[in-house]
Amino acid sequence: MKWTNLHPATSIICLVAILLNGCGITEKIKSNYQVTIESYYAPDDLNSDTQSTGLLLVDAVSEKSLNSMSLSGVAIVNTNKPGKIIFSGSFKPGSFLSQISGVVVIQDLQPGKYRIIKINTWSANMWETIFMPDTREYEIEISAGKPVYFGQIKVRQPTGSTDIELNINYDKNRETEAWKMVVDKYNASPWVKKINAHVFGL
Numbered sequence: 001m002k003w004t005n006l007h008p009a010t011s012i013i014c015l016v017a018i019l020l021n022g023c024g025i026t027e028k029i030k031s032n033y034q035v036t037i038e039s040y041y042a043p044d045d046l047n048s049d050t051q052s053t054g055l056l057l058v059d060a061v062s063e064k065s066l067n068s069m070s071l072s073g074v075a076i077v078n079t080n081k082p083g084k085i086i087f088s089g090s091f092k093p094g095s096f097l098s099q100i101s102g103v104v105v106i107q108d109l110q111p112g113k114y115r116i117i118k119i120n121t122w123s124a125n126m127w128e129t130i131f132m133p134d135t136r137e138y139e140i141e142i143s144a145g146k147p148v149y150f151g152q153i154k155v156r157q158p159t160g161s162t163d164i165e166l167n168i169n170y171d172k173n174r175e176t177e178a179w180k181m182v183v184d185k186y187n188a189s190p191w192v193k194k195i196n197a198h199v200f201g202l
């Protein structure tokens with residue numbers, strides 16, 4: 001695993017966590033972080049400039065009350081422009097009737113630091129929006145011409161509790177799988193070459 005693939009706030013913690021054969025950050029947050037029901041749209045193509053802008057891939061899954069939900073949408077902000085919210089949704093890897101991929105790709109990002117402010121999760125019988133804590137763990141640096149993987153956010157609600165736990169995990173195989181879904185979906189994108197080079201270097 002390359003430490004450059006992780007946002008800086010996680011690196012120090014991972015130095016310890018790797019000894020336990022994993023890398024993750026767990027936070028307990030109160031149930032009032034679960035609020036609205038919203039819908040985001042996935043991009044139709046990935047044709048943003050590969051030289052002056054960056055590309056972000058967010059991955060998440062929610063497991064609550066024996067119900068597993070996939071990531072369906074993400075909202076982020078540039079930390080220098082917190083009033084401008086950027087939305088994107090999870091794409092479908094196949095036909096219109098296929099299930100969503102569970103990953104969200106956000107394009108056309110100017111270089112800078114961004115923070116994930118909320119995610120949407122979805123299953124056949126449940127929709128949910130979860131606000132992320134306003135902490136550095138949910139920030140990531142975007143550079144021009146580089147595809148960046150945030151990691152996988154795991155949402156869990158212990159049995160009998162009204163609180164939820166958020167865990168940010170990094171796994172090289174999962175990152176590779178997530179980028180492959182992007183490449184397969186947007187195979188004509190100018191980003192494909194850069195994504196493949198990034199994955200090759202993991």
